[in-house]
Amino acid sequence: MTIEKEITCIICPIGCKIIIKKEGERLNILKGNKCKKGIEYARNEIFDPRRMLTSLIRVEGGEWPLVSVKSTDPVPKDKIFTILKEIHNTTIKAPIKSQQVILKNVANTGINIITTRTVHLLKNNNFFYKR
Amino acid sequence: MIEQTADVVVIGGGPAGLAAAISAKQHRANRVIVLDRNQWLGGILPQCIHDGFGVEELGVSMTGPEYAETYIEMAKSQGIMFLTETMVLRFNEALEIIAVNKKGILKLKAKVIILATGCREKTRWYSMIPGTRPSGIYTAGVTQALINLYNIMPGKKVVILGSGDVGLIMARRLKFEGAQVMGVVEFLPYASGLPRNVVQCLDDFDIPLYLNHTITYIAGKERLEKVTIQQVDHTMTPIPGTEKQIACDTLLLSLGLIPENELAKTIGVEIDDHTGGPLVNQRLETTIPGVFACGNCLQVYDTVDMLSFDAKKTGQYAAEYFIRKKAIGQNSKKGLIVHAGVGVRYVVPQRISTYGTIHFTLRVDKPRGATTLLLTAGKKEVLKKKLLGVNPVSMIRIDANISAEIFMAANELEVTLCDN
Numbered sequence: 041m042t043i044e045k046e047i048t049c050i051i052c053p054i055g056c057k058i059i060i061k062k063e064g065e066r067l068n069i070l071k072g073n074k075c076k077k078g079i080e081y082a083r084n085e086i087f088d089p090r091r092m093l094t095s096l097i098r099v100e101g102g103e104w105p106l107v108s109v110k111s112t113d114p115v116p117k118d119k120i121f122t123i124l125k126e127i128h129n130t131t132i133k134a135p136i137k138s139q140q141v142i143l144k145n146v147a148n149t150g151i152n153i154i155t156t157r158t159v160h161l162l163k164n165n166n167f168f169y170k171r
Numbered sequence: 172m173i174e175q176t177a178d179v180v181v182i183g184g185g186p187a188g189l190a191a192a193i194s195a196k197q198h199r200a201n202r203v204i205v206l207d208r209n210q211w212l213g214g215i216l217p218q219c220i221h222d223g224f225g226v227e228e229l230g231v232s233m234t235g236p237e238y239a240e241t242y243i244e245m246a247k248s249q250g251i252m253f254l255t256e257t258m259v260l261r262f263n264e265a266l267e268i269i270a271v272n273k274k275g276i277l278k279l280k281a282k283v284i285i286l287a288t289g290c291r292e293k294t295r296w297y298s299m300i301p302g303t304r305p306s307g308i309y310t311a312g313v314t315q316a317l318i319n320l321y322n323i324m325p326g327k328k329v330v331i332l333g334s335g336d337v338g339l340i341m342a343r344r345l346k347f348e349g350a351q352v353m354g355v356v357e358f359l360p361y362a363s364g365l366p367r368n369v370v371q372c373l374d375d376f377d378i379p380l381y382l383n384h385t386i387t388y389i390a391g392k393e394r395l396e397k398v399t400i401q402q403v404d405h406t407m408t409p410i411p412g413t414e415k416q417i418a419c420d421t422l423l424l425s426l427g428l429i430p431e432n433e434l435a436k437t438i439g440v441e442i443d444d445h446t447g448g449p450l451v452n453q454r455l456e457t458t459i460p461g462v463f464a465c466g467n468c469l470q471v472y473d474t475v476d477m478l479s480f481d482a483k484k485t486g487q488y489a490a491e492y493f494i495r496k497k498a499i500g501q502n503s504k505k506g507l508i509v510h511a512g513v514g515v516r517y518v519v520p521q522r523i524s525t526y527g528t529i530h531f532t533l534r535v536d537k538p539r540g541a542t543t544l545l546l547t548a549g550k551k552e553v554l555k556k557k558l559l560g561v562n563p564v565s566m567i568r569i570d571a572n573i574s575a576e577i578f579m580a581a582n583e584l585e586v587t588l589c590d591n
Contacts, residue, residue, distance in 0.1 A: 048370045052226045055366025096517040108220040157236035
């Protein structure tokens with residue numbers, strides 16, 4: 041079966057429209073990609089679509105109630121909500137540094153969830169929000 | 172009153188203020204002070220937890236908080252001083268700033284001031300949506316702060332008006348946090364956010380995008396109960412008979428951003444009606460000598476990468492203003508006025524005070540296919556550039572060499588589009 045399809049690349053803000061042609065297991069990138077990264081993106085989009093995942097984890101005793109987190113690599117699209125559930129069920133204690141590993145091998149993907157910011161310990165009168 | 176002096180005072184500690192401060196320091200300004208009314212630095216970035224920042228500028232994809240911390244650390248390591256929770260009340264043409272914080276009133280005497288006051292979101296009153304006034308109506312950026320910083324969920328069943336990037340990103344965030352996202356309503360025939368955000372925020376989760384639609388009624392007593400969406404024709408007029416009601420408890424407005432220049436206006440900095448930001452020359456200096464502008468208060472940028480790139484220029488020019496004032500020299504001639512001609516919404520800078528290579532940023536008025544961008548001085552062609560396709564959502568950046576000859580002979584420059 042031959043499929044011709046337009047894929048919008050999400051690697052950078054340009055958003056190239058890449059035309060691909062798939063014949064069975066063979067994939068041809070026809071045109072549209074302005075850089076090499078587009079080729080890899082289009083290939084993955086057909087055979088193994090993935091997305092970077094960013095979310096937040098609850099923090100105890102911090103100057104903020106949450107810490108932002110991300111996946112160390114793009115995760116399979118169909119695992120997004122499974123991973124979010126694990127993230128939502130987690131609480132960590134301040135102080136927190138950026139790039140700290142919070143969840144290892146999340147949902148058996150081999151990918152870790154790491155923090156993306158610093159959250160200092162809550163000191164007197166130093167909170168950013170009303171509790 | 173606490174009195175201090177500084178070489179450079181930057182008003183606003185968001186991405187533009189940080190980039191400008193770092194650059195000013197690197198160009199030999201000694202005492203650089205950044206003022207911010209928030210308790211934290213980085214402006215809006217800490218709430219932009221999604222990734223994609225830094226790709227164009229640094230070649231790596233970062234989240235907003237990571238991008239902010241990179242700049243904050245760089246600034247701190249260079250000895251830039253910060254005063255947070257400090258609100259500027261006013262400043263004058265002698266470059267004296269009056270600010271206030273918990274310690275009291277502060278008077279800062281600067282050699283140069285950089286405006287980096289950012290922008291604000293348009294509200295319901297900007298688009299005059301008829302209906303009642305229930306709770307549950309938020310701007311997209313405020314919702315982003317509530318969810319991503321303060322752990323507060325604003326509602327369960329959400330409609331988003333406007334397909335700007337913040338609106339698209341919030342559609343996904345709300346979905347991730349368990350809300351039902353009923354759809355994104357856009358009155359234009361195309362999404363106003365980046366294509367990648369339409370793909371990964373809406374298409375991935377089958378969130379409907381209603382193009383050529385707007386909200387014509389808001390209903391609800393205490394809390395929002397439903398909105399009426401309606402199709403619009405090419406003149407943006409709602410078409411009778413196309414009304415459709417969507418039950419929801421929350422409406423997010425993502426109507427676009429307006430540069431924040433209330434402070435600048437008080438001392439008479441001239442504002443360009445089209446950008447909403449100060450009129451600047453090629454060195455990004457406003458109409459008040461020694462006052463420079465950068466970031467979203469100058470013009471609303473598409474990406475933080477390009478914003479930082481230009482803000483660094485502002486920092487450099489600001490430092491050079493007092494360090495090598497003579498070397499830069501202002502030409503005796505008053506300068507050239509830059510006009511946005513056919514097909515062009517605006518051009519920055521709006522004035523040119525000397526010849527040389529000038530960096531222009533501009534936006535077109537509507538999407539077009541292949542077209543040619545022309546920069547002319549009177550009847551003389553200065554630059555001609557073929558473009559494959561243009562869209563108002565993508566800022567166009569060009570460098571053009573304005574020769575001494577053109578500079579002396581002409582009074583104005585014009586940028587136009589000419590369809591092939």
